[in-house]
Amino acid sequence: MHVVSRAPFDTATRQFPNQAAALDDVYRTLKRENYTSPDEMKKRFASLDRMKYREKWWVIDVGG
Structure with missing residues (x-):
């Protein structure tokens, strides 16, 4: 698994400025680390x- 683009994170930062630091942290962590499965990623996040409506798509709750 890997992050395809920073663009969705930039869009989310503009939409949710109070979560900008958390979004940046998540982006940097995803970019730096390599996960072989969703189970492995779940250990970190x-x-x-x-995601219910998209096969093979996953969601991370950044805002808590």
């Missing part, structure tokens, strides 16, 4: 959840 406990809020990881499969």
Whole structure:
């Protein structure tokens, strides 16, 4: 798994400026680390959840 683009993180930062630091931290962590499975990623991001309407898409709750 890897981060394809920073653009969605930049868009989210503009939309949710109070979460800008958290979004940047998540982006940098995803860019730096390599996960072989969603289970492995869930160890780092406990809020990881499969997106209901898109197969093989996952969501991380950054704002808490």
